[in-house]
Amino acid sequence: MSAVPDRRHPSLLDAIGWEVTKLAAQLRARLTLLICAVAPVLVVVVIKGQQRPPKDSLYGRYIHHSGFAVPLLMLGFAGQWVLPLLTAIVAGDIFASEDAHGTWKTVLTRSASRAQLFWAKTITALAFAVTVLLVLAASTILASVLLVGHQDLTGLTGQVIPSGTAARLxxxxxxxAVAPLLGFTCLAILLSVRTRNPAFGIAAPVVLGMVMQLAGSLGGVEAVRPFLLTTPFESWHGLLAAPHFTSPLVSGLVTSAGWCVVTLAAAFVLLTRRDITEG
Structure with a gap:
């Protein structure tokens, strides 16, 4: 009797491997990581050459006094729209691209379930978001310290923070920024599943982030501001104060987790109930 071939059903790890391989082959993803590595160096060079520091920005007045002030200045700016854009480049497209190319039937013939594909794509998008942040942060901090210096840092309450402590802080x-970044990644995933439009899935999180920033800066919205996904990007302020306070950080973690749970649950339901018959 001829042996019956063992057809092993793909596991979640197999599905993640497929998605990571697909992502690694995308020029857009590679360019994004390259930009995250190179752009901060160019920005630090430009900032170092500024004769008039941006004193109206948090830590802008200290950029020539300490190399640790520059990453904090850039972190405040990145949370406004840069980080939502960088993560949405993949998360906003990772589901909608299957609709755009009509490949849903093809990926489902791999015997992987919709649930496996959903979590494989989600985990890949989340991992890419964390990688983007790591590359951007490492490049920004290293470039700032090497080009500007590692002098002591002035804290938000005027205290002098020694160089070693400043580096840690x-x-x-x-x-x-990890928690709100993951929140925006999950929001982009929901938009990617719901709209089936890659352009919308990438652009909409950035626009929504800007709207949240604007709403958070208005008066009379104190009750709503803690629930905005952009607010946790400011939670680091408590680390640079004396004494330290972490209540915004805890609140930001709860808010970001809430956005992740709600948006992923909605995206999962939409995908598993969708009638995929055309691609």
């Missing part, structure tokens, strides 16, 4: 400040 700058790294921790950038780490606080």
């Amino acid at each position: 700058v790294v921790e400040s950038w780490a606080t």
